[in-house]
Amino acid sequence: MHLEGFPQPVTLRDGTEVVIRPLCAIDGAELLEFYRAFTEEERQFLRDDVSSPEWLERFLKKVDFEEVVSLVAELDGAIVGETTLYRTRYGWTRHVGEIRVAVARDLRRKGLGIALSRAVVKLATNLGIEKMVVQVVENQVGARHTFEKLGFTQEATLRAHVKDIRGLKRDLLVLSNDVSHIWHAMEAMVADYSPMHE
């Protein structure tokens, strides 16, 4: 899949060089290996059972770069990070995109989470999405910090909405970022543009 601006080289805080690029159909085995390395506790908070071949098969079919977009971070042929953008092309939330991001444990706290999230937010904006949301559990501090650094703020709390591995209920926070002003500014620029005055 070719997407404008990718592959995108990224240098992490410790000098490690990774490449962010769109997921390909042949990435299946590496993606499964990447998600299987997560702890069971972390996998509980993800929306799907990302360690199962059935999930992988469904996911690869869904990634059409229309409604589901997936970017991966690659290091020495292995997948070390993944971010997904979900949107619908029809209905009253067609201007909204939902984002998910995950980074391999041994590469965390080096800036890869931010780099992947920034790449997917930029891509979503280019696709015309006006509002982005991300769901994080109250104790997912890293995820919360990552998205707050990109301008997301807490919009809603769903009380006792998720259960962790021990059956403990936790709040689910909905963070959002309204980027419609970027589109309004661009529309105003186009409206103001008059080639006669060039």
Ligand SMILES: CC(C)(COP(=O)(O)OP(=O)(O)OC[C@H]1O[C@@H](n2cnc3c(N)ncnc32)[C@H](O)[C@@H]1OP(=O)(O)O)[C@@H](O)C(=O)NCCC(=O)NCCS
């Ligand atoms: C959330 C996640 C993707 C962050 O990845 P990462 O590569 O560690 O993120 P970064 O290194 O870019 O850090 C981004 C910011 O968050 C902060 N941060 C990251 N993890 C943190 C933690 N555990 N505690 C406190 N702050 C944290 C960093 O300090 C950084 O801010 P800084 O630049 O001011 O230092 C990663 O922790 C992960 O994969 N978690 C499991 C999956 C998950 O929870 N996904 C979120 C659901 S959408």
